[in-house]
Amino acid sequence: MIGRDEPAPAPTSDGQLIQIDHLVKTYLLGEVEVHALRGVTLGIRRGEFVAIMGASGSGKSTFMNILGCLDKPTKGTYILDGIDVSRLTRDELAHIRNSKLGFVFQGFNLLSRTSAIENVELPLLYGTSSIRDREERAVKALNMVGLGDRVHHYPNQLSGGQQQRVAIARALVNDPSIVLADEPTGNLDSRTSVEVMGIFQELNEKGITIILVTHEPDIAQFAKRHIIFRDGRIKSDRINSSPKLAAEVISELPAVDQEEPV
Amino acid sequence: MKILNILISAFRALQRNKMRSFLTMLGIIIGVAAVIAMLAIGQGAQYSVEQQISSLGTNVLIVYPGSQNTGGIKGGAGTNTTLTEDDCIAIQRECPAVGLISPGTRAGGQIIAGNMNWATGIEGTGSDYLEIRKWGIEYGDFYTDADIKAAAKVCVLGKTVADALFPDGSPVGQTVRIRNVPCKVLGVLTKKGQNAMGQDQDDVVLAPWTTVKRRLTWFPYLRQILVSATSPGNIPVAQTQITELLRMRHKIAPYDADDFSIRNQADLANAATATTQILTILLASIASVSLLVGGIGIMNIMLVSVTERTREIGIRMSVGARSRDILMQFLIEALVLSLLGGITGILLGVGGSGAISSLAKWPTIITFFSILLSFGFSIAIGIFFGFYPARKAAMLNPIDALRYE
Numbered sequence: 200m201i202g203r204d205e206p207a208p209a210p211t212s213d214g215q216l217i218q219i220d221h222l223v224k225t226y227l228l229g230e231v232e233v234h235a236l237r238g239v240t241l242g243i244r245r246g247e248f249v250a251i252m253g254a255s256g257s258g259k260s261t262f263m264n265i266l267g268c269l270d271k272p273t274k275g276t277y278i279l280d281g282i283d284v285s286r287l288t289r290d291e292l293a294h295i296r297n298s299k300l301g302f303v304f305q306g307f308n309l310l311s312r313t314s315a316i317e318n319v320e321l322p323l324l325y326g327t328s329s330i331r332d333r334e335e336r337a338v339k340a341l342n343m344v345g346l347g348d349r350v351h352h353y354p355n356q357l358s359g360g361q362q363q364r365v366a367i368a369r370a371l372v373n374d375p376s377i378v379l380a381d382e383p384t385g386n387l388d389s390r391t392s393v394e395v396m397g398i399f400q401e402l403n404e405k406g407i408t409i410i411l412v413t414h415e416p417d418i419a420q421f422a423k424r425h426i427i428f429r430d431g432r433i434k435s436d437r438i439n440s441s442p443k444l445a446a447e448v449i450s451e452l453p454a455v456d457q458e459e460p461v
Numbered sequence: 462m463k464i465l466n467i468l469i470s471a472f473r474a475l476q477r478n479k480m481r482s483f484l485t486m487l488g489i490i491i492g493v494a495a496v497i498a499m500l501a502i503g504q505g506a507q508y509s510v511e512q513q514i515s516s517l518g519t520n521v522l523i524v525y526p527g528s529q530n531t532g533g534i535k536g537g538a539g540t541n542t543t544l545t546e547d548d549c550i551a552i553q554r555e556c557p558a559v560g561l562i563s564p565g566t567r568a569g570g571q572i573i574a575g576n577m578n579w580a581t582g583i584e585g586t587g588s589d590y591l592e593i594r595k596w597g598i599e600y601g602d603f604y605t606d607a608d609i610k611a612a613a614k615v616c617v618l619g620k621t622v623a624d625a626l627f628p629d630g631s632p633v634g635q636t637v638r639i640r641n642v643p644c645k646v647l648g649v650l651t652k653k654g655q656n657a658m659g660q661d662q663d664d665v666v667l668a669p670w671t672t673v674k675r676r677l678t679w680f681p682y683l684r685q686i687l688v689s690a691t692s693p694g695n696i697p698v699a700q701t702q703i704t705e706l707l708r709m710r711h712k713i714a715p716y717d718a719d720d721f722s723i724r725n726q727a728d729l730a731n732a733a734t735a736t737t738q739i740l741t742i743l744l745a746s747i748a749s750v751s752l753l754v755g756g757i758g759i760m761n762i763m764l765v766s767v768t769e770r771t772r773e774i775g776i777r778m779s780v781g782a783r784s785r786d787i788l789m790q791f792l793i794e795a796l797v798l799s800l801l802g803g804i805t806g807i808l809l810g811v812g813g814s815g816a817i818s819s820l821a822k823w824p825t826i827i828t829f830f831s832i833l834l835s836f837g838f839s840i841a842i843g844i845f846f847g848f849y850p851a852r853k854a855a856m857l858n859p860i861d862a863l864r865y866e
Binding site for chain 1 (some may be wrong): 466472473477770772773775776777778779780782783784785786859860863
């Protein structure tokens with residue numbers, strides 16, 4: 200399924216954007232202890248395009264939440280861009296999310312009845328930028344995802360693919376170190392999915408680190424590295440030396456007249 | 462997050478649910494408007510009562526005879542026959558704190574002028590009566606000491622009586638018949654309006670007290686003695702002097718009760734003012750209950766809003782909103798609701814009070830204090846009732862909030 204795999208290099212301390220060491224996460228569900236992560240050690244370099252895969256319950260979502268600074272590990276360390284974020288407070292984590300991370304979700308998670316540009320500006324509201332600066336950066340981010348002509352559209356006036364692109368623009372607007380995408384194509388048809396992956400590939404070309412959670416092997420094909428979780432541990436971690444190119448895949452797909460709203 | 466940004470997003474959030482925002486505000490609008498209007502009515506009543514009482518003359522004392530007591534049956538205040546002309550003369554002569562004095566007696570009856578007639582009260586007074594009561598003659602003259610000495614058949618009409626009997630022409634020089642006694646009209650009094658009890662003070666005919674006594678009632682005693690103290694500060698002194706003098710003159714034993722009573726306007730004024738103050742407080746407190754209910758409405762809607770926008774809160778948190786950003790956002794939304802409601806309520810209350818005064822002819826006074834009070838109240842309500850929902854929102858776990866369906 201994943202052709203010509205090679206083992207990933209062992210994590211080293213230099214040049215790492217993310218360094219995770221023996222990460223453990225245990226939930227208390229009622230009186231039952233759930234071991235979501237049982238010791239994960241991992242390094243991700245700047246500029247990588249990583250796909251995290253695994254069945255539901257494998258711990259990949261918990262791992263993503265911790266990577267996204269939305270949750271704290273029970274044990275272990277997580278160093279992001281030189282900062283040990285595993286011991287930060289709630290508000291400090293919020294600041295990290297604001298300045299270093301961009302999120303793309305399966306359900307787009309745009310504010311309804313709020314225009315594309317306002318949605319994209321949202322992270323900047325919690326920063327220090329001025330109104331004019333905000334607008335400039337939001338328009339720039341929308342241009343990057345090819346929505347320069349839909350700036351003042353509302354989510355309900357946009358197709359699923361366009362909504363997800365607004366979400367990607369929102370993730371990009373703060374110049375994050377990492378874009379975390381949690382099943383970004385889960386709600387999209389196959390053609391739009393490839394288009395969205397194309398955008399991720401373009402962004403990755405520009406040097407943005409992308410971490411993608413997916414359970415679809417087809418989608419994972421576009422990433423450069425595959426990490427598979429099982430039972431709270433990493434089962435395999437391999438480089439995908441020949442990722443598919445979204446641009447090529449699209450040209451092979453049958454032509455569609457126009458994008459239908461989802 | 463800057464305050465300006467929060468304000469903008471609060472306005473946007475409220476705009477997205479215009480109808481709901483308006484209905485939520487309505488509670489505060491009605492509450493504030495009610496408080497403003499009730500305070501305006503209460504203070505208007507207080508003001509007009511004070512006005513009417515001071516229109517009686519501020520340093521006036523009234524001496525009434527005590528109650529008649531025949532074989533244990535008490536006749537009520539003013540029935541006793543204890544006050545005489547000699548008492549008057551003695552008070553005038555021996556009480557230095559007393560300025561002017563006017564003996565008083567009273568009759569009722571039909572007044573006839575030509576083909577018009579009018580039933581009213583006839584006050585027998587002394588010649589200083591108008592000065593004591595700070596009253597004036599609109600046109601014509603008042604009767605003199607000579608008229609009083611002679612029990613002259615003259616009178617002065619109150620404005621209401623003059624208008625009733627002489628709708629077209631001037632009554633001065635005309636003759637009216639009071640209970641078949643023809644009296645020459647010397648003048649007409651200026652308009653004085655209602656007194657504190659709502660009686661028309663202009664519905665009166667004044668005549669020399671001797672005339673009323675000898676020609677109308679044949680009642681040899683005085684119904685009252687109207688006295689002015691030399692200054693408002695001297696009222697208690699004058700009261701003591703008159704009491705001592707009359708007790709002595711009426712030969713009242715040291716431990717027996719007075720056979721007369723003295724009332725002064727200050728007591729009446731204080732009582733009336735206290736009553737209207739209680740009225741004001743009562744009205745305002747009833748109105749503030751509706752303000753409280755309005756506040757609960759805000760809390761209710763904000764709680765619904767927090768639940769409804771859980772996912773929005775999650776999104777905001779995921780892009781970097783801190784707990785205090787979320788707290789401020791919802792607190793300011795509640796505050797904007799209550800402030801907009803408060804301002805609208807103030808406008809409505811001011812307008813409503815104006816409408817009440819012009820339609821119901823009820824005096825209303827809007828003070829800066831009552832506006833400030835309701836404004837402060839609505840801010841306090843916004844903060845108080847907005848805090849709990851806002852805190853609830855701020856304490857949400859970002860992951861749970863994002864996953865919330």
